[in-house]
Amino acid sequence: MIAGAGTIWLALNPSVWKRRELKQQIAQLRTENDSLAARKAEMEHRRDALMKDPVALEREGRLMGLVRPGELPFVPSFAGPAEGRPADELQGSPWIGVGMCAILALLAISVAALFLGCLLEVRAG
Numbered sequence: 001m002i003a004g005a006g007t008i009w010l011a012l013n014p015s016v017w018k019r020r021e022l023k024q025q026i027a028q029l030r031t032e033n034d035s036l037a038a039r040k041a042e043m044e045h046r047r048d049a050l051m052k053d054p055v056a057l058e059r060e061g062r063l064m065g066l067v068r069p070g071e072l073p074f075v076p077s078f079a080g081p082a083e084g085r086p087a088d089e090l091q092g093s094p095w096i097g098v099g100m101c102a103i104l105a106l107l108a109i110s111v112a113a114l115f116l117g118c119l120l121e122v123r124a125g
Contacts (some may be wrong), residue, residue: 050057
């Protein structure tokens with residue numbers, strides 16, 4: 001009878017279930033921590049290898065879209081006369097609109113930077 005009451009008490013006691021859930025969560029977090037530590041070690045190893053090889057470092061940077069100071073990034077054009085179409089046929093090309101949007105965005109950023117620079121200069125002086 002006492003054993004049956006103890007079993008019922010354990011089954012109905014929320015702290016027992018909460019403890020069980022917390023143990024499962026701790027085990028899951030430890031597993032995740034171990035995998036993240038392994039990933040960190042792998043990335044540190046890769047970083048160290050790249051720091052020893054400047055050619056590989058530059059290649060990785062280029063794959064990420066980075067350029068050296070002073071370089072202009074080259075973006076290939078997929079709709080140009082090189083494909084055998086005359087230039088006037090490109091008028092309705094969606095790539096021209098994308099190019100114009102990019103130019104306008106760069107212009108807006110430049111104007112905003114110039115404006116903020118002037119504001120900071122006025123406030124500092």
